[in-house]
Amino acid sequence: MIFIVSQDLRSVEKTSQISFANLNLWERQHIEEWIRKAPDILGEDLLVVSAEFDRFSGSQDRLDVLAVDRQGNLVVVEIKRDPYAGYADLQAIRYAAMVSAMTVEKLAPHYLNYLEKYVRKDRVTLEEAKNQIVEFVEAEDFEELTTKPRIILCSEGFSLEITTTVLWLRQCGVDISCIQFTPYQVEGKIVIVPTKVIPLQTAEQYQVDIQKKQEERARQGGGPRRRPTLQILIEKGLIKGGEKILLKSYLPSHIKYKESDPTFSGVLVVTPGQSCKVRWDKDQQEYAISTLTWRIFRDLHPEKKDPGGVNGNWHWTLESGDNLWDLAEEALGRQERI
Incomplete structure (x- = not known):
């Protein structure tokens, strides 16, 4: 300012x-x-x-x-x-x-x-x-x-x-x-x-941080890839089916979070043996979290521009305000972003 x-x-x-x-x-x-x-x-x-x-x-x-x-x-x-x-x-x-x-x-x-x-x-x-x-x-x-x-x-x-x-x-x-x-x-x-x-x-x-990660993986002989964020949170008991999540983290500057707008909220849908989905409050349809985020970002842009690759976990939070990606990183015992 x-x-x-x-x-x-x-x-x-x-x-x-x-x-x-x-x-x-x-x-x-x-x-x-x-x-x-x-x-x-x-x-x-x-x-x-x-x-x-x-x-x-x-x-x-x-x-x-x-x-x-x-x-x-x-x-x-x-x-x-x-x-x-x-x-x-x-x-x-x-x-x-x-x-x-x-x-x-x-x-x-x-x-x-x-x-x-x-x-x-x-x-x-x-x-x-x-x-x-x-x-x-x-x-x-x-x-x-x-x-x-x-x-x-x-x-x-x-x-x-x-x-x-x-x-x-x-x-x-x-x-x-x-x-x-x-x-x-x-x-x-x-x-x-x-x-x-x-x-x-x-x-x-x-x-x-990247160098530390590379050194750690070298000591461990490579190590497994990070599992999906929602899967980690479910396994750790940090989220559950029916829990409300909000689109309010790291938003593009032209998008402003509105608490009463159903565009910015959804409910987690957990089905055993399947990937966790989000039931969007705006249309009650189920989406993969990144697919939904991509759609919202595109639709809210003044010119409907393609936002490119979007990781939805960076942008959705629990009602407590905890970012899903960060929460999963903490659960895994590290504070790095990739």
Whole structure:
């Protein structure tokens, strides 16, 4: 949140964040333009070399923003308006793979087109465009772009599924980060607060936790896979058939929990020999917990977007407020997320 202090320093007013959807702001028309015109909004010095890059052989995909950093890396910037961006990580990885073979020689014509379209009205030569790229890179021994493009995901927020995937990719050596854009409306103007949410200290702790898990499994010779969350809770006597559960944990920013709304509640159905289901209060039908969560997230999105992979156990709680996934982790005697 933002606090506005009066000029006489006597009053302070809190300004709550608002959503891009409520402001009627869009990825390509607005957010992409901000990044293109002021790339340092991403927290570093970047040279934008193309926008809406679509020069992929055999593909009609469009990369939002393509840039070069001071170290000579290509930077793929993937923009999503809200946290309900299913497969944003996979999409960005695909773009990074497609441009990984790009050389300065191949990039220069695209940068020339970008300069002529957005930056300079006077004629720029291909050699000048190439020199601008080379001169931007600070490395003294720079000769060629690296073959491992960096990835920056930009959004109003990020789902737990996206952040978990990004953290895992970083552990595997992929240079991928998440920049959160938080919009506010202040005195008739829109204020954007950019925050790098990954990597942060929490990400470093995640890496430590993963390393501990790997070491533990190595000592145990691999060990069995974790059983389904609801199965663990039933076996441990922590839940039972007929128990009410609520959809209120780690919700996307555009979804607000409403206590009286049957959309956000259901009853556990336990049938011996079968997977535990959830009887949804809204239609009294039975669903697998992740299937139901996926449907609700999709239906409540303003544009009915596919939320991608969803682990329902992260989002449902008991009436006590205990998150199902966390409760199962505690029952197993560990506090790690995968």
